[in-house]
Structure formats: C-alpha cells, structure tokens
Amino acid sequence: MSTELKPHAIGQPLSRVDGRLKVTGAARYPAEFRPPNLACGFLVGSTIAKGAIRSIDVTTAEKAPGVLAVLTHQNVPKLTEPPNAKDSGGIRIEERIPFSDAKINYAGQYIAVIVATTFEEARYAAGLLRVDYEVERFALTKEDAPDTAKQPEESIGEKLQQRKGEIAAALAKPDLVKIEETYSTPTETHNPMECSATIAEWPDAQHLVLYDATQYVKGAQAVVAQAFNLPRENVRIICPFVGGAFGCKGPVWPHTIAAAMAALVVKRPVRIEVTRQLMFSGTGHRPPTFQTIALAASRDGKLQAIRHKSEMLTSPVGAWVEACGIGSTNVLYDAPAIEFSHTVYTVNVSQPSFMRAPGECPGTYAAECAMDELAYALGMDPLQLRLVNDSPNHPLKGVPWSTKHLRECYEVGAERFGWNKRQHAPGSMKDGRLSIGWGMATATYPAKKWDADVHIQLHAGGKTIVKCASHDLGTGAYTAFTQISADAIGVPVEDVVFELGSSDFPYGPVAGGSNSTATVGSAIVAAAQKLHEKLAGLALADKESPLAGAEAKKIALVGARRLGDGSKSVSFDDILHGAGLKSIEAQGGIKEEENKKLGFQSFGAHFCEVNVDPELLSVRVSRFVSVMDCGRVINPKTGGSQILGGVVMGIGMALEEHTVYDRQTGLPATRNLADYHVPVNADIPAIEVHFVGEPDFAFNPMGSRGMGEIGITGAAAAVANAVFHATGKRVRDLPITLDKLLV
Known part of the structure; x- marks a missing residue:
C-alpha cells in the first residue's frame, strides 16, 4: 500500500483512552x-507424568454439597473436532482433544472438571476424587529421551535447517579468531496478572457464547465452532480487555473446551478460571x-562464519x-558462511507454546553472548564489533532491509549510557566495594502484517465508531487504533470510539507476533479510503455541493472533517446533510502479501549496568538504556511502555525466571x-527508552512496525x-544465580 498517512494524532503521547475504565474498575475482564x-x-x-487412568471414583465428589456434575473421560460430550485444528483457521498448540481417553501424557493434564454452584464447593469436591493410575517411566530432559530427537524442516512457514556457504571450511581456517560455546535457557512460564478464564453459555443447543480471556477472538470462534460442529457465526467470543498474555492466550487451550462441555452438560452458564498453579501446566x-x-x-572483527545449533524440548500432545x-542468526549479522539447525526432543511435559518473542528471545540471548565472547577473544570493544x-541486507536472503537505523541505535545508546567511559578489562570498574559491569546487546524482531478488516460508522457532527475483532492485551492498542483512526478518517481524536474484543466485529488477527498495530492500522486506512470514496460520491451527486462536477479521482481528505479537490472543499457534515443522511458506513481491509524484494525488520540496542557484591555475589541491575528503531512511533507513551516491559522481562530472564x-x-x-521469581519494583532501576529512525512506508501507510516483543530480545x-564484565565469570546457563558465580 503506497498511501502515506500524514500524522496529526499519530506520534502524540496520548494517555490511554481506556485508562479511566481500568483505574476505576469499570473495565470488565x-x-x-x-x-x-x-x-x-x-x-x-x-x-503423574505418564501412564493411564485405571479407574476414577467420582461417587463421593458427586454427593458433595452444591455439585452439579463431575466430568471425566468416561462421560464428557464427544466432540467432532479432529486431532488438530489446522483447518479451522484458529490456533491449537495442544492438539489432543481434552478428556478424549484415559492416557496421561504429562503431569497436570486435566482428568476431570467438577461443576458446582460456587467455586469453593467445586474445589472441595475435587479433593474427594479417587484416582488409580497405571504409572509409566517418564522423560523430563533431552538426556531422558535421546531416541526422540527430530529435525523438523519447517515451523510457522520458516525453514528450520538452513545453510549459506561452506561452514566447515570457513571454521577450519587457521588465521581466524574463533569461539564456540553452549548457552542454555530454562523453562519459563507466562505469568500474566490475569489467569486464563472462560465463561461458557449455551442460549440454545445451536448457539454458544464464550467470555474468554484470549488474544484471538476470531481464532477461538473458529476452533470452538469446529469442536462442537456449529456454524462459525453461531459461536460468539467476547473479550473487551485482557489482563496480560505474553502469548499464552493466543491458542485455544483445554480449559476453554472444558467450559463449553460443562455448560452443555449442566444446562447453565459455567465459569472456569485456571488457577495460578495450573497456569504452569495448562x-x-x-x-x-x-x-x-x-x-x-x-582480526578486524568481520565475521567469516556463524554456526548456530539449537536443541529444545516439546510435548507428546x-x-x-x-x-x-530463525530469530537471531537468520537476521542479525552477515558472513560468507552461515548455518543454523534445530533439533527437538519429546518429553512428558505440558505443551510449550508462544511466549514473548518465541525463538527470538532465547536466540538473541545466545547469539549476543557469543558476540561478546568473540569481542574479548579479539581484544575489541563489544560495541565496535557490532558496528563492524x-x-x-538480510544475511541469508540477500535483499535490502526496507529501512534500518541500527547504527543510530548503537550511537544514541552509547552516548546516553556513557559507553566511551567503559574500561575493557573484566573486574576493572569499581564503585566502593562493588564491582561494576557494563554490557550491551543488539535487539531485533521481524515486522509482521496479516489479514484484517475494519468497519467505520461516521455520524454527522460527532462520534465516529470504528470496529475490528482485534485485542488490547494491556499494551495500549485501544489508544493506538484510536489515533490511527483519527488521522486516517480525518476527525479529531476525541470524536473516535474504537471497539474491539468481539467476534461479531470484522476480522482481526491474533494479537501476537507484534503485528496488531501494523495490521489493524493498515486496515483502518483502507476502510477510511472506502469511506472517503463514498463521501466523495455523495458530494459529486449533490448539485448544491462545492464539489459538484469535480473529478472524482482528485477528491481527497484535505483537513479535519473535509474533502476537497485542491481549490474547493466541503465538510463531512455538509456532505451528509446534502444527501439527507445522519451517518455513513464503510468497510475495508488488507490481505497479507509477501514482499520478496525487501526485508522488514526492527532493530535496537540495549546497554546495561550491573552492581555485583563481591562477597554476597548478589547481582543488581542499576542502569538500563534501550534505543529502538521501529519506524514511526504511533504513541511514544504506550510504545515506550512496551519496550520498558520487555526489558523488565529480559532482566527477569537473565537473573530470576526458572x-x-x-x-x-x-x-x-x-x-x-x-517460588517462580519474576522482577518486582525493587529489582528494576530507571529504564531509559529512546526511539530513532524514519517511517517505514514500504511496510504500511503509518510507517510503523510492532513493538510488543523487540524489547525483550537481547x-x-x-x-x-x-x-561477565563485572566479575570475569561467564555464566552461560540462565538464570544467573549466585551459586553459578561461586564456581
């Protein structure tokens, strides 16, 4: 799309339009x-983690106060759903049908749902179940399951095993400086403030309403409709607010299907809230x-060879x-020889899934630590190595990036941080008894844009309602979409009401992959163009209009609530009045298209200072500066918060989460x-966030790229x-805890 949207509301640090609802408690989750x-x-x-249910005695639980039903694999409604939901258009990562048989694949797998008049009654009855298991030996690590190793060819449309040049020959050259190390990251679990939850209600046997904590109302609608053999339009998903997600609310998980099953059996609405404990397996x-x-x-630091072997675990289901x-070596640095591979082991754990910057987050951790090690092997400043x-261009595809301002990120970040004062030798910087360490890394995340449709209803003299089945995970989407709508339609931002979070609205994509602003924003612009075409048609047809007789192709938005042809203009209100209308509607959208001539990617740079107590070996992050190139920033306030939140998660990944x-x-x-530690306020210093770069109009009319995930990368x-700079000890196994600094 070649149209460039001129900013008025865009770029302003507008406070959240939904902020009052949230702080007053009026926002309903x-x-x-x-x-x-x-x-x-x-x-x-x-x-148990592996085996089967020999028997499950529900007699006592069924007789407990308030219990309406006890559902197990023996009596749940049978679903028409196939083993996976690829044909539905939704997302299911755990492909096993809930309660489909007695087999146990991982510890925490749901074996029953107790339905009662209150939560407390249901929880009490759950303790009365008597389950006898046939237990089998299970695997938790790749060492437990070496025979399960596989190297899949693709994942989500990306080739997982790739090579450019002769990697073995390049690594064998004696005149090159080389490093080779292994870096590991542990299992990390999403912990949004809002645990996953679903309320299911069957108005009749052919209609289902779900109030579902989801990042994808249209996807949930598709999967659930398929599961219960219903027309898609007979399933309604409602989710106006999400209390955090980080990826865990993108797929349809078993609890959503279970809620619909339970409501069907007891013939009344049923709410299932996943407990914090079950969030770790469900x-x-x-x-x-x-x-x-x-x-x-x-010797000058120019990379000649990069090899990146990744191993990870998955689930039987x-x-x-x-x-x-894919998220690091594929895009970060060029070299004549590049190779990366992925090997997957199947173990008896619950199903892994999307978690903020899946692939990119652990990938950039390893790649950027390796670059730091190479810098020390070369005797070169780590920042200088990255500048070199x-x-x-894209390292493997060879195409140029649409825009790239990574060098400015390095330069601005270094200046703001004071990097030129850094002493190179590990352990050489002190503040009293504390050892000071300065480290840096590159951040990166792809720019993504998918399908979306938007409906606009423009009212004379006032409110403009814009609708899309998209989502706000707490990231500020309501506000960003309102700002884009105001500029695209040509109305004051205070006149726009953006509605989302319902499957009744035009199609919106999953709120994942940092795509929402780019995707829905582009659809808003397309719908606004349709609206302007309709308004122009009305103006041309009105003999009393100043635009009567003008050339249709020359009529365009010329100012707030006005269309014109360069010499004459007329207001939206006058156009509607002349046509005898109180409002006008239009719908438009975009379809995902691959541009093979350009690469679309965001980049950034992180600079971190830590204080390490040499006696206690406690590590505290004392300063952090992040500079990002994400194209035009729709809202610096909410955009800055996105990067800040990603950095906080990155600090937790480095020092706490496991x-x-x-x-x-x-x-x-x-x-x-x-027991599962995440950063709290006392762990986090003041974090500076800055943006550089120009609008990326090759990507979309706003010139903006997503910010939801790049902040955690690197x-x-x-x-x-x-x-390492503070202590001289290289910990390659996250999280960095004091016991690892002792050895």
Whole structure:
C-alpha cells in the first residue's frame, strides 16, 4: 500500500483512552461477566507424568454439597473436532482433544472438571476424587529421551535447517579468531496478572457464547465452532480487555473446551478460571533451549562464519519448535558462511507454546553472548564489533532491509549510557566495594502484517465508531487504533470510539507476533479510503455541493472533517446533510502479501549496568538504556511502555525466571509467584527508552512496525554480558544465580 498517512494524532503521547475504565474498575475482564444462574467449574490435573487412568471414583465428589456434575473421560460430550485444528483457521498448540481417553501424557493434564454452584464447593469436591493410575517411566530432559530427537524442516512457514556457504571450511581456517560455546535457557512460564478464564453459555443447543480471556477472538470462534460442529457465526467470543498474555492466550487451550462441555452438560452458564498453579501446566510455556554457537572472524572483527545449533524440548500432545536460529542468526549479522539447525526432543511435559518473542528471545540471548565472547577473544570493544558487522541486507536472503537505523541505535545508546567511559578489562570498574559491569546487546524482531478488516460508522457532527475483532492485551492498542483512526478518517481524536474484543466485529488477527498495530492500522486506512470514496460520491451527486462536477479521482481528505479537490472543499457534515443522511458506513481491509524484494525488520540496542557484591555475589541491575528503531512511533507513551516491559522481562530472564520440575512426579515444583521469581519494583532501576529512525512506508501507510516483543530480545544478553564484565565469570546457563558465580 503506497498511501502515506500524514500524522496529526499519530506520534502524540496520548494517555490511554481506556485508562479511566481500568483505574476505576469499570473495565470488565472475561471472568467478571455474570450471566444469570452462573455455575463454577474446577479443573483437576493428573498427579503423574505418564501412564493411564485405571479407574476414577467420582461417587463421593458427586454427593458433595452444591455439585452439579463431575466430568471425566468416561462421560464428557464427544466432540467432532479432529486431532488438530489446522483447518479451522484458529490456533491449537495442544492438539489432543481434552478428556478424549484415559492416557496421561504429562503431569497436570486435566482428568476431570467438577461443576458446582460456587467455586469453593467445586474445589472441595475435587479433593474427594479417587484416582488409580497405571504409572509409566517418564522423560523430563533431552538426556531422558535421546531416541526422540527430530529435525523438523519447517515451523510457522520458516525453514528450520538452513545453510549459506561452506561452514566447515570457513571454521577450519587457521588465521581466524574463533569461539564456540553452549548457552542454555530454562523453562519459563507466562505469568500474566490475569489467569486464563472462560465463561461458557449455551442460549440454545445451536448457539454458544464464550467470555474468554484470549488474544484471538476470531481464532477461538473458529476452533470452538469446529469442536462442537456449529456454524462459525453461531459461536460468539467476547473479550473487551485482557489482563496480560505474553502469548499464552493466543491458542485455544483445554480449559476453554472444558467450559463449553460443562455448560452443555449442566444446562447453565459455567465459569472456569485456571488457577495460578495450573497456569504452569495448562497454558503453555517457553521450553528450555540448548544453543551451541561457533563464530569465526578476521582480526578486524568481520565475521567469516556463524554456526548456530539449537536443541529444545516439546510435548507428546503437540508440535512446537522454539526457532532460535530463525530469530537471531537468520537476521542479525552477515558472513560468507552461515548455518543454523534445530533439533527437538519429546518429553512428558505440558505443551510449550508462544511466549514473548518465541525463538527470538532465547536466540538473541545466545547469539549476543557469543558476540561478546568473540569481542574479548579479539581484544575489541563489544560495541565496535557490532558496528563492524552492521549490514544493510538480510544475511541469508540477500535483499535490502526496507529501512534500518541500527547504527543510530548503537550511537544514541552509547552516548546516553556513557559507553566511551567503559574500561575493557573484566573486574576493572569499581564503585566502593562493588564491582561494576557494563554490557550491551543488539535487539531485533521481524515486522509482521496479516489479514484484517475494519468497519467505520461516521455520524454527522460527532462520534465516529470504528470496529475490528482485534485485542488490547494491556499494551495500549485501544489508544493506538484510536489515533490511527483519527488521522486516517480525518476527525479529531476525541470524536473516535474504537471497539474491539468481539467476534461479531470484522476480522482481526491474533494479537501476537507484534503485528496488531501494523495490521489493524493498515486496515483502518483502507476502510477510511472506502469511506472517503463514498463521501466523495455523495458530494459529486449533490448539485448544491462545492464539489459538484469535480473529478472524482482528485477528491481527497484535505483537513479535519473535509474533502476537497485542491481549490474547493466541503465538510463531512455538509456532505451528509446534502444527501439527507445522519451517518455513513464503510468497510475495508488488507490481505497479507509477501514482499520478496525487501526485508522488514526492527532493530535496537540495549546497554546495561550491573552492581555485583563481591562477597554476597548478589547481582543488581542499576542502569538500563534501550534505543529502538521501529519506524514511526504511533504513541511514544504506550510504545515506550512496551519496550520498558520487555526489558523488565529480559532482566527477569537473565537473573530470576526458572520453572523447575519435580523429578519424582514430573509436576512443576515452582507453581506460584512465591517460588517462580519474576522482577518486582525493587529489582528494576530507571529504564531509559529512546526511539530513532524514519517511517517505514514500504511496510504500511503509518510507517510503523510492532513493538510488543523487540524489547525483550537481547535484553538478557546485555545483563549477562554486564555480569561477565563485572566479575570475569561467564555464566552461560540462565538464570544467573549466585551459586553459578561461586564456581
């Protein structure tokens, strides 16, 4: 799309349009809806990791106070759903049909739903179930399951095994400086403030309403309709607000299907809220990764060879690849020889899934730590090494980037951070008794744009309503879409009401892959163009209009609420009045198209300072500066918050997050926010966020690229590199805890 949208509202640090609703408690999240006669469901997870249910005694539970039904694999409604939902257009990562048989594939797999009049009654009855298992030996690590290793060819349309040049020959050259190390990341679990939840209501046997905490109302509609053999339009998904997601609310998980099953059986609405403990086994996680990276460079630092081998774990109930090489080695630095590969092992854990920057996040951690190690092997400043290897083209595809301002990110970040004062030798910088470390890393994330449609209703003299079945995960989408709508339609921002979060609205994509602003924003512009065409047609048909007799192709938006041809103009209100209308509607959208001549990617740079106590070996991040090139920034306030939030998650990844499994049961041992550590306010310093770069009009009319995930990429590496600079100890196995600094 060649149209360039001129900014008025765009670029302004507008406060969130939904802010008042949230701070006053008026914003309703899915679990807070209250259809009449609402019952509660409580999910029961298996206590073994592999085997089968020999018997399940529900007699006592069924007799407990308030219990309406106990559903197990023996009595749930049978679904028409196939083993996967690829044909539905939605997303299911766990492909097993819930409660389909007695087989247990992982600890925590749902084996029953207790439905009662209150949550407390359902939870109490769950403790009365008596389950006898046939237990089998299970696997939790790749060492437990070496025979399951596979190298899949593709994942989500990307080739997982790629090579350019002769990698073995390049790495064998004796005159090059080389490093080869393995970096590992642990299992990490989404922990949004809002746990996943679904309320299911059957108005009649052929219609289903779900209030569902989801990142994809249209996807949930498609999957659930297929599961229950309903016409898609007979399933309605409602989700006006999401209390955080990070990827875990993109797919349809078993609890959503279970809620619909339960409501069908008890013939009344049923709410199922996934407990915090069950979030660790029921809504996905980032799998552990083991990445071996070999780099070879000439003495001037120019990379000659890059090899990146990634290994990871998946579950028996679905296929998932954490595509580390795709998100890092594939796009970061050019070299004559590049190779990356991915190997997946199947173990008895719950299904891994999308988690903020899947692939890119762990991939950039390993790649950027390896670059830091190469810099020290060369005796070169880590920033200088990256400047030497900054390339205008995609490393494997060879096409130029649509725009790239990574060098400016490095330069602005270095200046803001004071990088020129850095002493190169590890352990050489002190602040009293504390060791000071400065580290940096590159951030990157692809620019994505998918299908979307938008409906606009323009009212004379006032409100303009814009609708799309998109989502706001708490990231500021309501506000960004309002700003884009105002500029695209040509009305004041205060006149726009943007509505989202309902499957009744025109198609919106999953809120994932940092695509929403680019995708829905482009669809808004397309719908606004349709609206202007309709208004122009009315003006041309009105003999009293100043535009009567003008050339249709020359009529365009010339100012707020005005169309004109360069010499004459007329207001929207006058056009509608002349046509005898109080409002006018239009709908437009975009279809995903691949541009093979350009690469679309965002880049950035992180600079981190840590303080390390040499006696306690405690690590505290004391300063952080991030500079991003994401095209035009729709809203600096909400956009800056996106980057800041990603950095906070990156700090947590580097120093705290780790889901630990019990070797005896296979259950997550860290199943709450007391044991699974995430950063709190006391852990986080002031974080500076800056933006550089120009609009990317080759990508979309706003010139903007997504910001939801780039902030976390490279952030953990910046912390890890700073810890090395402070201590001289290279910890390659995250998280960096004091025991790893002792050895």
